[in-house]
Amino acid sequence: MNQLLEVSGISKTFGGVRANHDVSLSLAESSIRCVVGPNGAGKSTFLSMLSGHTRPDTGKVVFRGKDVTGWPVHRVAKMGMVRKFQRPSFYPDLTVTENLTIPVLATGARRGKVSRAVAEVAEQVGLADALQVRAAHLPHGRTQWLEIGMLVARQATVMLLDEPTAGMSPDETTKTAELIARLVADNGVSTIVIEHDMGFVRSLNSDVTVLHLGEVIAEGSMATVERDEQVRAVYLGEEMG
Numbered sequence: 001m002n003q004l005l006e007v008s009g010i011s012k013t014f015g016g017v018r019a020n021h022d023v024s025l026s027l028a029e030s031s032i033r034c035v036v037g038p039n040g041a042g043k044s045t046f047l048s049m050l051s052g053h054t055r056p057d058t059g060k061v062v063f064r065g066k067d068v069t070g071w072p073v074h075r076v077a078k079m080g081m082v083r084k085f086q087r088p089s090f091y092p093d094l095t096v097t098e099n100l101t102i103p104v105l106a107t108g109a110r111r112g113k114v115s116r117a118v119a120e121v122a123e124q125v126g127l128a129d130a131l132q133v134r135a136a137h138l139p140h141g142r143t144q145w146l147e148i149g150m151l152v153a154r155q156a157t158v159m160l161l162d163e164p165t166a167g168m169s170p171d172e173t174t175k176t177a178e179l180i181a182r183l184v185a186d187n188g189v190s191t192i193v194i195e196h197d198m199g200f201v202r203s204l205n206s207d208v209t210v211l212h213l214g215e216v217i218a219e220g221s222m223a224t225v226e227r228d229e230q231v232r233a234v235y236l237g238e239e240m241g
């Protein structure tokens with residue numbers, strides 16, 4: 001399978017803190033990778049080094065065959081790798097249509113094609129019945145789907161999602177896993193997801209990378225990493241999640 005993204009040996013130190021050390025990972029086209037680990041393991045820093053928000057001290061990020069290490073956010077996004085933060089980044093006073101129109105316009109879509117593109121994305125993320133609803137009035141789960149829709153509307157080929165199910169109900173969490181799986185299957189979008197909810201990680205049935213103190217300590221299927229002794233020790237010998 002073609003590798004869409006190849007990360008080799010990236011490291012980042014903040015002052016004396018080693019946030020990431022020699023982290024490598026590859027992501028195939030149309031695939032999902034979950035990144036898990038305890039608080040402070042370096043998960044968000046890792047995503048920041050992919051999205052261009054943080055420049056690695058060492059190592060390389062190759063995306064679609066291009067070395068994008070240290071590129072600014074807008075250039076990485078233009079190539080199709082875009083990030084959703086934990087904090088909300090939709091416009092609460094704008095409607096769903098208006099929120100989705102902004103990223104569609106950012107792709108350079110012609111005026112005549114914008115409303116169709118917006119409608120298609122809204123349909124894909126389950127918001128077709130809420131086009132004229134102001135984002136502030138959506139329930140929490142749907143705001144997260146709107147944000148994922150904003151990435152899709154930017155024609156993302158790799159979505160970087162930082163704890164997309166935080167604060168969601170179990171039903172919303174299940175629907176989010178289904179949404180991500182659908183986008184991967186139907187649109188060929190690949191996704192790296194940081195998550196604490198192990199039920200959600202299991203349901204995605206993807207490869208998992210476990211970070212601890214900035215380093216990769218295990219990788220493979222959820223069944224494989226769950227059996228790993230170091231992983232069990234990090235999670236205090238309890239079952240993950």
Ligand SMILES: Nc1ncnc2c1ncn2[C@@H]1O[C@H](COP(=O)(O)OP(=O)(O)OP(=O)(O)O)[C@@H](O)[C@H]1O
Binds near residue numbers: 018041
């Ligand atoms: N901008 C920064 N300046 C200084 N230290 C930082 C900075 N960003 C992260 N760190 C430190 O780097 C380490 C890794 O942080 P990071 O946020 O990447 O971990 P995380 O796994 O995402 O944690 P959480 O699950 O709590 O979100 C932590 O010790 C954190 O305090």
